[in-house]
Amino acid sequence: MNTSKNRWLIALSAISIHLSIGGAYAYSVYTTPISEKMGWSPTEVTVAFTIMMALAGSSAALFGKFVEKNGPRKSAILAGILFGLGQAGSGIALIIDSLPFFLFTYGVASGLGLGIGYISPVSTLVKWFPDRRGLATGLAVLGFGTGALITAPIAANLMNSVGITNTFYIIGAAYFVFILLGALYIAPPPEGWMPSSMKKDIASGKKVFKKDLQQLTSKEAVKTKRFWLLWTMMLINTTAGIMMISVASPMAQEVVGLSAGAAAMMVGIMGIFNGGGRLAWATASDYIGRPNVFLIFFLIQTVAFFTLPFTTNVLLFQLFILLVVSCYGGGFSNLPAFIGDLFGTKQLGAIHGYLLTTWSLGGVFGPMLVTQIRERTDSYTPVFYVFLGLILIALVFSILMKKDIRKIEKTVHEEQKEGEAVNY
Incomplete structure (x- = not known):
């Protein structure tokens, strides 16, 4: 097959x-x-x-x-x-x-x-x-x-x-x-298929591959705490990224005086960071783990949104924008693999679909928030503080996610030990 x-x-x-x-x-x-x-x-x-x-x-x-x-x-x-x-x-x-x-x-x-x-x-x-x-x-x-x-x-x-x-x-x-x-x-x-190199590594003990946390259906997955932790993390990451993409050019021109031509060039580079970030962050996650990658996303964006209101350096301002956009792209590329880690591959497509509702919502909330705040305050500065608050929530949720994963891994390990004892 x-x-x-x-x-x-x-x-x-x-x-x-x-x-x-x-x-x-x-x-x-x-x-x-x-x-x-x-x-x-x-x-x-x-x-x-x-x-x-x-x-x-x-x-x-x-x-x-x-x-x-x-x-x-x-x-x-x-x-x-x-x-x-x-x-x-x-x-x-x-x-x-x-x-x-x-x-x-x-x-x-x-x-x-x-x-x-x-x-x-x-x-x-x-x-x-x-x-x-x-x-x-x-x-x-x-x-x-x-x-x-x-x-x-x-x-x-x-x-x-x-x-x-x-x-x-x-x-x-x-x-x-x-x-x-x-x-x-x-x-x-075929069910349970593995590449020959992976089989050799497992047989030789050269590498230890972590098993999926659990094999759940989509109905079972949405009842778990980690599903909603991940959903909220994705919503905030997506909202922040789309917000930045939607107003990057006028924001950079207004806040740090970037010229229209330079702002247009920055928008083009944003496309590279959006696309390149997807591959770079996803590849990194195979080595440092998906939970750690999401934690890094929110640490980077915490620093970015905290610093942006005080940033007068044109290059530094653009760097923070590019980093936020790379985290946005990286969130989407890491999501399917993270779903497999957390819920298995039994109904990965269905679970992925549910989590992609954050894509639609983020596409509405991001531009709407930044537009409303800019119109009401006549400044982009409050935007940075609002999104700093949202990112801090996501950061806390990413820490809770790591704790939840460790808790389930401990429970599964204890159940396996009990099963081995009974079989013995």
């Missing part, structure tokens, strides 16, 4: 899927051309992206069990159909001059495809890489984070040469093909 498949090609298949759906983040290249061509206001055009992002996290939660039941291949094919049709259908919406249809195609259809496509390959990757969970999921989520870097210039050039509607047709078809190529190869390994 699937023993002939190469796990690195499985990872490449996952990257192909995530690169395609990650193209959704290039939406800003369409906003002005669509607004000018159709006469729709930029706000109306942006609503489509808002709908898509809101549905991305919620559809991941709604369809998590569907992914577990039907497997990664069927789920990814469904994602490809929805996402591809959503993009191509946007071209039809422009031809018939229908904003509601555009909101449905780019917003609803693409949003559903995005959510399903995001979680489809992840639980499979975790099962194929029991020795390198962080690296494997980091590679896939890196693909998602960098998808926009590939799509943006291609879409911009296509719009100049063949027009907006044809661009949507071409992009939609390309997304469908690349997702389908990934879907046709991806498949779960």
